[in-house]
Amino acid sequence: MNGLIQWLEKHVVPIATKIGSVRWLIALRDAFISTMPATMAGSVAVLLNAFLRDIPTQYGWTGFVKAMQPVVGVNSQVWTGTLAVIGLIFAFTWGYNLAKQYDVEPLTGGIVTLGTFLMSVSQTFTITLTKALPKAAEKILTASGAAVDGKTVTGWGYFNFNAHFGAAGLFTAMILGGLAGAIYIILTKRNITIKMPESVPPAISKAFAGIIPAIVAWYVIGIITYVFTDATGTAIIDWIGKTIQTPLLSLSQGYGAVLLLTILVQVFWFFGIHGTNVLGPVLDSIWLTAQLANVNAAAKGDALPYLWTRSDFDMYAWLGGAGSTLLLLIAIFVFSRRDDERTVAKLAIAPGIFNINEPTMFGLPIVLNPIYVIPFILAPVVMVTVAYFAINWHLVAPVSIQMTWVMPPFLNSFLATSLDWRAPVLQLVNAVIGFIIYAPFVIASNKLDPEKLA
Numbered sequence: 001m002n003g004l005i006q007w008l009e010k011h012v013v014p015i016a017t018k019i020g021s022v023r024w025l026i027a028l029r030d031a032f033i034s035t036m037p038a039t040m041a042g043s044v045a046v047l048l049n050a051f052l053r054d055i056p057t058q059y060g061w062t063g064f065v066k067a068m069q070p071v072v073g074v075n076s077q078v079w080t081g082t083l084a085v086i087g088l089i090f091a092f093t094w095g096y097n098l099a100k101q102y103d104v105e106p107l108t109g110g111i112v113t114l115g116t117f118l119m120s121v122s123q124t125f126t127i128t129l130t131k132a133l134p135k136a137a138e139k140i141l142t143a144s145g146a147a148v149d150g151k152t153v154t155g156w157g158y159f160n161f162n163a164h165f166g167a168a169g170l171f172t173a174m175i176l177g178g179l180a181g182a183i184y185i186i187l188t189k190r191n192i193t194i195k196m197p198e199s200v201p202p203a204i205s206k207a208f209a210g211i212i213p214a215i216v217a218w219y220v221i222g223i224i225t226y227v228f229t230d231a232t233g234t235a236i237i238d239w240i241g242k243t244i245q246t247p248l249l250s251l252s253q254g255y256g257a258v259l260l261l262t263i264l265v266q267v268f269w270f271f272g273i274h275g276t277n278v279l280g281p282v283l284d285s286i287w288l289t290a291q292l293a294n295v296n297a298a299a300k301g302d303a304l305p306y307l308w309t310r311s312d313f314d315m316y317a318w319l320g321g322a323g324s325t326l327l328l329l330i331a332i333f334v335f336s337r338r339d340d341e342r343t344v345a346k347l348a349i350a351p352g353i354f355n356i357n358e359p360t361m362f363g364l365p366i367v368l369n370p371i372y373v374i375p376f377i378l379a380p381v382v383m384v385t386v387a388y389f390a391i392n393w394h395l396v397a398p399v400s401i402q403m404t405w406v407m408p409p410f411l412n413s414f415l416a417t418s419l420d421w422r423a424p425v426l427q428l429v430n431a432v433i434g435f436i437i438y439a440p441f442v443i444a445s446n447k448l449d450p451e452k453l454a
Contacts, residue, residue, distance in 0.1 A: 024101070024178070025280075025281045027097040027100070028097075029277065029281050031093040031098070032280070032281075032288060035089050036404075038082040038083065038086060039292065039402045040402060041082045042083025043295060045075035045082070046079060046295055049079075050298075050419070052071055053065055054301075079299050083166065083292065083402075084166055084299070085161075086167060087117070087166055087168065087169025087170050088169070091113050091116070091117035091173040092113065092114040094173055095112050095113025095181050098177075098178070099184070104188040105209065105210055108206070108214060109181055109184055111214070112181060112214050113173065113180055116176050116180040117172065117173045117177060118159075119221050119222055120169075120176050120236050120240075121159055121160065121165075122159070122160055122229075122237070123158070123159065124155060124156045124158065125153075125160075126153070128151060128152055130151070133153070164237050167293040168237075168241055168293070170245070170285070171240055171245035171285075171289070172237040172245075175240060176221055176225075176236070179220070180218070181217075184210070185213075187212060188209065188213045192212055192213065193209040194209060194211055195208075195209070224236070248286055249306065252286045252290060253306060253307060255385075255388055255389075259385070261313075262313065262317055262384045264279060265322055265380075270366065270373055270376060271367065271368065287309055287310040288309070290309050291399055292402070293306060294306055294400050295400060297400075308391060309398065311402070311405075311416050312388075312391065314405050315387075315409070315412055317380040317383045317387065318380060319355075319383075319431055319434065320352040320353070320355055320409070321355050321360070322357065322380070323357070323361075323366065323377075323379065325348075325352060325357040325376075326352040326357070327379065327434035327435045328364075328366075328438045329352055330435060332345040332442055334439070334442075335446075336442050337446045338445065338446060341364060341442075344359065344364050345360075347363065348360040348364075353408050354406045355407075355408075371441055371448065372445075374441065375441045378437055383434055387430060395422065395426075396417065396420060396422045398417070399417060400416070400417065401415055409431070411424075
């Protein structure tokens with residue numbers, strides 16, 4: 001065991017440390033975190049509509065559903081301004097946080113990446129009909145700005161709201177926004193800017209300083225998107241979605257990808273590196289994207305496109321935080337005779353219920369503790385395996401509602417799966433499994449001298 005730990009310290013820890021210090025990845029993680037007010041507000045709206053419209057409709061409560069229409073309508077408006085346009089919101093937070101990491105004006109950075117995202121989406125539509133439209137319909141379309149030529153209807157200034165502004169646009173925002181953000185940062189850092197006298201107010205100076213870098217960034221992206229669309233007849237956002245985003249999300253649904261991510265988080269945490277933060281860009285850019293796609297599909301009443309999402313890790317593999325340390329604390333209360341462990345457990349149990357496990361990680365500690373390395377890695381591996389196949393065999397509903405990570409176990413899975421009672425049952429099964437895995441190691445720790453473990 002000591003040899004394995006030394007090998008990991010030599011080869012894995014340096015890589016994790018480097019990943020955790022890459023400013024682009026930190027900015028990407030913070031950009032997703034910054035969207036949380038929008039994702040949570042939209043999820044609340046979707047959840048309320050499940051209570052007020054979807055579930056009552058299944059039971060035939062048409063009178064209740066009709067009476068709740070105004071509230072349902074308001075919830076739909078909230079969803080429209082939050083989750084439905086999460087790609088648009090992320091486009092701004094990505095540039096803002098990227099600029100912050102490089103100490104340049106963040107508001108301009110956010111504006112640059114937001115404008116870049118809008119350049120990538122289709123702005124026109126063409127519809128070929130099987131027969132000519134009635135004159136009344138043709139008149140309505142013409143009045144709205146569309147052009148009608150026999151059986152062909154075309155228009156400009158029509159963004160494909162459903163296809164581009166939601167989770168489907170996240171990868172495009174990341175890629176093109178990253179390029180535009182890099183140009184803006186590089187030019188600003190090299191002082192290729194308009195410098196104003198010191199007497200000019202700071203807000204005006206910052207705005208003028210961003211003009212040249214922003215113009216260059218937008219023109220570079222504008223050339224790319226124009227040439228690409230002109231040459232292929234396809235909006236670049238559709239191409240990125242088809243060739244990059246969709247394959248990556250499909251790959252994320254495989255057991256190997258889920259298992260590998262789980263193991264890496266545990267290994268990083270064992271060495272005191274915040275695994276969920278270090279791998280946050282991967283978790284969020286892939287599995288959170290899948291989750292947001294599910295939430296938006298649920299809001300529209302469509303089939304859920306993905307089975308495994310970001311919240312599934314928290315709900316089924318990391319009860320009480322990475323390593324499912326809440327189960328370790330319970331095992332300590334039941335089996336431990338060591339005063340030091342029981343004291344830490346008493347202090348850590350309350351935050352552990354809300355998935356905050358730093359007191360356990362560094363207070364017990366688990367970090368670099370050879371006694372608990374095996375169950376700390378093994379418990380989440382077994383638990384994620386059980387959950388993965390339970391969801392893939394359709395024994396439990398996939399996540400369709402966004403939940404905050406501090407939501408306590410059982411409640412989080414019940415709400416996140418749109419009130420599927422089987423989800424808390426799966427959590428309970430996994431909790432028992434994790435408890436059983438931790439128990440022998442807690443019993444074994446009773447025979448050890450705490451002073452020799454320090």
